Amino acid sequence: MEIREVLVDVVLTIILVVSTLTLVWRVWQDLTMAVATTLMMLSLGGLFLSLNYKIQQLDASVIARERTMRVNLEEISRTMEQKYDNTVQHIDATVNDITRRMYR
Template structure:
């Protein structure tokens, strides 16, 4: 995932951590609570960034699979068209052969 694509997520994570620090600013007497709350918000922000990256990877994978399915479908269509043309040509040859035999 490109940094430019996830810039908004990173900024929102920083805002989340800063707002947590502001909220626990009065609790600095109890450093354990302040550190725990800050780490919790960092983990939550990291989780959001991780989800964004995984969704981006899934999106790219889906695009690649769709493209390959489209190519396979086109190849199958061309192959079936060729078989159809071959079969029609054979049937025409057989009909012409029968027509020649009937006129003799």
């Protein structure tokens, strides 16, 4: 994960904490309440960051599985095509053999 992707989330979390601290400080002017609310908003911001990281990991995992499935399907397709070609060749050889026997 690149820093540019997380930078927006970190900045928004900092803004959330600072605005909460300012709001609580102006309204109640109680240091304990301001610190508790700030910690609560900081943990909420951390939760958002954690969820964002987990969602990105799940997205990468889904993309990797999809790529693996696509490769497996292509391999199965090639194998089935080879089996089909072998069967058609065998049937053609059998039909040609039977045709030669009928004209003798």
